[in-house]
Amino acid sequence: MGGSLKYLLLIAPCLLAIAVPLFNSDAPELFGVPFFYWFQMLLVPASALCIYAADRIGKA
Amino acid sequence: MFDHLNVVATAVFVFFFALVTILGFVAARWKAADLDHIQEWGLGGRRFGPWVTWFLLGGDLYTAYTVIAVPAVVYSIGAYGFFAVPYTILIYPFLYLTMPRLWAVSHKHGYITSSDFVLGRYGNRWLELAVALTGILATMPYIALQLVGLEKVISALGFAGTGLFAHAPITIAFVILALYTYKSGLRAPAMIAFVKDAMIYIFIIAAIIVIPYELGGFGPIFAAASQTFAAKVAANPKLAAGLTLAPQQVGPYVTLAIGSAMALFMYPHATTGVLSASSSRAIRFNAISLPAYSLTLGLIALLGLMAIAAGVKVGSPQDAVPQLVLWAFPDWFAGFSFAAVALGALVPAAVMSIGAANTFTRNVWKPFIHPGMTGQEESVVAKIVSLVVKIGALVVIFVMPTQFALDLQLLGGVWMIQIFPAIVFGLFTRWFSGWALLIGWAAGMILGTALSWTGAGWAPVHALKWDVPFYGPFDPGLGFAAFNGLTAVLLNILVAIVLSLVLRPKGFDETSPADYLDAEAQ
Numbered sequence: 001m002g003g004s005l006k007y008l009l010l011i012a013p014c015l016l017a018i019a020v021p022l023f024n025s026d027a028p029e030l031f032g033v034p035f036f037y038w039f040q041m042l043l044v045p046a047s048a049l050c051i052y053a054a055d056r057i058g059k060a
Numbered sequence: 061m062f063d064h065l066n067v068v069a070t071a072v073f074v075f076f077f078a079l080v081t082i083l084g085f086v087a088a089r090w091k092a093a094d095l096d097h098i099q100e101w102g103l104g105g106r107r108f109g110p111w112v113t114w115f116l117l118g119g120d121l122y123t124a125y126t127v128i129a130v131p132a133v134v135y136s137i138g139a140y141g142f143f144a145v146p147y148t149i150l151i152y153p154f155l156y157l158t159m160p161r162l163w164a165v166s167h168k169h170g171y172i173t174s175s176d177f178v179l180g181r182y183g184n185r186w187l188e189l190a191v192a193l194t195g196i197l198a199t200m201p202y203i204a205l206q207l208v209g210l211e212k213v214i215s216a217l218g219f220a221g222t223g224l225f226a227h228a229p230i231t232i233a234f235v236i237l238a239l240y241t242y243k244s245g246l247r248a249p250a251m252i253a254f255v256k257d258a259m260i261y262i263f264i265i266a267a268i269i270v271i272p273y274e275l276g277g278f279g280p281i282f283a284a285a286s287q288t289f290a291a292k293v294a295a296n297p298k299l300a301a302g303l304t305l306a307p308q309q310v311g312p313y314v315t316l317a318i319g320s321a322m323a324l325f326m327y328p329h330a331t332t333g334v335l336s337a338s339s340s341r342a343i344r345f346n347a348i349s350l351p352a353y354s355l356t357l358g359l360i361a362l363l364g365l366m367a368i369a370a371g372v373k374v375g376s377p378q379d380a381v382p383q384l385v386l387w388a389f390p391d392w393f394a395g396f397s398f399a400a401v402a403l404g405a406l407v408p409a410a411v412m413s414i415g416a417a418n419t420f421t422r423n424v425w426k427p428f429i430h431p432g433m434t435g436q437e438e439s440v441v442a443k444i445v446s447l448v449v450k451i452g453a454l455v456v457i458f459v460m461p462t463q464f465a466l467d468l469q470l471l472g473g474v475w476m477i478q479i480f481p482a483i484v485f486g487l488f489t490r491w492f493s494g495w496a497l498l499i500g501w502a503a504g505m506i507l508g509t510a511l512s513w514t515g516a517g518w519a520p521v522h523a524l525k526w527d528v529p530f531y532g533p534f535d536p537g538l539g540f541a542a543f544n545g546l547t548a549v550l551l552n553i554l555v556a557i558v559l560s561l562v563l564r565p566k567g568f569d570e571t572s573p574a575d576y577l578d579a580e581a582q
Contacts, residue, residue, distance in 0.1 A: 010153040010156060010157065011153065013149055013153065014149065014150050014153055017145075017146035017149040017150055017317070018146060018150070018314045018317060018318060020146075020305065020310050020313055020314055021310065024139075024304050024305050024310065025304060026303060026304060031277075031278055031279075032277055032278035032279030032280075032281070032282060033278050033282065034282055034303055034304065036139055036142070036303065036304050036305075037142065037358075037362070040142065040145045040146060040149075040358065041145065041355065041358045041359075043145075043146075043149055044145065044148070044149060044351050044354045044355045044358060045351065045355065047149045047152065047153070047351060048152070048348055048349070048351040048352075050153075051152055051153060051156055051347050051348045051351075052348045054156070055156070055344055055347075055348060
């Protein structure tokens, strides 16, 4: 159970990162930044958090 | 030669360069040990803790060339250059899952390079040689491109020489680098990386606050870039440029991100950084913390759009960021920023030359020329090779057009991914036959190179329909273009699977399943 959640946490950000049609648009903008840019930038710390969570599960 | 020299910026630049030169030599005494042994010279004695590894890998993977080239693509055509962001998102889950295993088995058996592991795992010295030569071949042009990054910032300082003097600054920089790398080994770039990374963070934080402020916020920046791309496309309807991806760019964008991520940790300089860690915990820590650099890379990519909004006009897009820096900052901070980029060339150039030198020594020279070398003899050969590699890079930049290094670097990515099956599959299973992997590698190398040749030049992507020799046009109806490295590695894997079913029994495996695990892995 913990094992599969761990791998899900590692794979989910990768799948989001390559799901280009999902974020290949200008809207919605954030502080004047098109969605394409802020979504991918936001995904970077989000992916780090996912790896951190996966690491904690690995150790528990 | 010095008529247009920016004196203040140059003084700051030279100050930081002198500082890291001292550090580079002092590094020989850091975590003092016998540098006449290859494990000490070429791997820092495997004693770099989580934070040293963080600075070293960060400095090693996010190179000066990246800082110049990624915003250059964004400056030219917009969204497509942003593929570096999904690419760097993909690498860290991969790092987390695979590299602690490589570290554990290498620590157990004393492997210095990934080719060492391949030999131990498959007992096939020809596969070992193939992996080693692929790494060396792909690394050489990569080092040369660091010189291009260095040259861009030096020319932005206003240095304009002719003839022999044109290359004088980078020659001096590289000779100094070669000397302290020779003396201190991996300790030198590890120590310099602290300074370099701190400077890059200061530069990018300042840039991301000051430049949007001067340009009136992010809204006007994206609006200006959007208009410029629209005008470019209107002038040349064949060009795909814009703030989002054109439909035909989506396939290349995704496959370049995936393929580049698969190739990255196959490079000798990445393996060197990983294996120099003191524990597999240090590697896992880095899989969580290295994305901080990816965020920086994303911000650096946006500098390409800011250069458009600032009205920076350059002949070569690679001058966009240096010119933007001169436009936005006072001279002393421009000098600081350029020094940050220049150090960003030296750290990876040092680690790359060490990685290539370790590989040549352990996996080409030792098995094929001089078996039975001692650790001390290995260290002597590696030090000399690290010099030769750097001189080779200088010569390439002097006598060949820059396009040659660019083409080779592009092909390097296509080639590097072809050792992925041997190494990464090998970390998890011994099901594959060494000979099958070798033939798969050869098939991938040939296909990848052939796909990249357009008839007039080299290109990294190819439509997924082909003119097959002796067969004719073949179109499976996929309807998009893909990164050639990825297409070729799929054939590589297919060949390796089919031949592994046929080619049994397999060679000797000196590793056992427990060697791949550490205290944390279940």
